[in-house]
Amino acid sequence: MGTTTSEVDLVYAWVLMIGMGLITFALRFGPLTLFSKIDLPRLAHQSFRLVIPAVFAALVMPVLVLINGTPILNPLTNPKLIAAVVAVIVAWRTNHMLLTLGAGMLVIWGLKWVGIG
Amino acid sequence: MNQTLSTALVKTPRQQFIAGMRAQIPNTSGIMPFGMIAGAFTATVLQSQLLAVLYTSGVFAGRAQMVAMQLVLDKSPIFVPLAACVVINLRHLMYGAALSEYFRHVPLRWKILSAFLMTDLSYIVGYPHFRKEAGTPNAATSLWFFIGASIMNWGAWSTGGVIGALIGAQIPPSWSLDLVPTFSFIAALVNGMRDKAGFAAGAAAGICAVILAGLPWSMGLFISAIIGLVVGLFIEQKAQSARGGN
Secondary structure, eight states, X not given: OOSSOOOOOHHHHHXXXXXXXXXXXXXXXXXXXXXXXXXXXXXXXXXXXXXXHHHHHHHHHHHHHEETTEEOOOTTTOTHHHHHHHHHHHHHHHXXXXXXXXXXXXXXXXXXXXXXX | OOHHHHHHTOOOHHHHHHHHHHHHHHHHHHHHHHHHHHHHHHHHHHSOHHHHHIIIIIIOOHHHHHHHHHHHHTTOOTHHHHHHHHHHTTHHHHHHHHHXXXXXXXXXXXXXXXXXXXXXXXXXXXXXXXXXXXXSGGGGTHHHHHHHHHHHHHHHHHHHHHHHHHHXXXXXXXXXXXXXXXXXXXXXXXXXXXXXXXXXXXXXHHHHHHHGGGSGGGHHHHHHHHHHHHHHHHHHHHHHHHTTOO
């Protein structure tokens, strides 16, 4: 992986940045001005609340479970699962983003250091 | 409260701004290292320190930036990270909806600045303050508390981003930095899954995402998120009718 450094398309990187900047700003600015004039249905408010668990579970789970596209549920061949369990416990107890991230990465590095993964 | 007393104590925009900055200080210990990680990860993926700083300070959407960089690593077509950016930042609609009643009489330029600076942390610190001062003489200046808190947040994040961008290219792949976004999302995920509907939404979306991971261009992500939303809403409706609501 380290030997073949892939080329990054600079046009892609700039267009993506400008696009993300515009999208993010529009999502932050739009409701601030528009929602003061409209009453949103209750269902919309309920679905907003569920956006974070739905999106983040869909982001996180494949990365943790899959190795080269195949689900690996044996923690000895997939040490990401051990790190994930620790991170979930830390998140549950502390609700602290950085502690959770730190715990997960420390377990990954620790297991790598003792030769797992 | 006593009307004459609160009129006498009315806060100037400057006092509000400084108080807002102070209120945000505890959160900087978390946001600065996260900015550093985002800057380093972006500099590594894009092989450009300039772009890393511009993404971190200019786009100012850490989670979306982390996901986008992961999708760039996966060589996704550009609409995939753009669509992911929409989906991940949808939560700002909720913040905007909640804050909008305090922005009715705010001039456009301060609305633009506030919108650019809005993040999870500026909302978490700013929103309770707006509510507390609503209806008091201080309501006229409480916008500046929000802006102060938000600028402190942006400053800490951007400082981290610059440091990360400068050291990023030296971080070897064996450090598994590609797992950083995943673990940084677990806290928000677990917090969102504490109630029944949130748990159902997360469980359904997570399982679907594993099953649909083979779909091209990470489309499984969006389909799974929508399935999760629908399942979560269904559970919530059921729980509400069980509680005796109509």
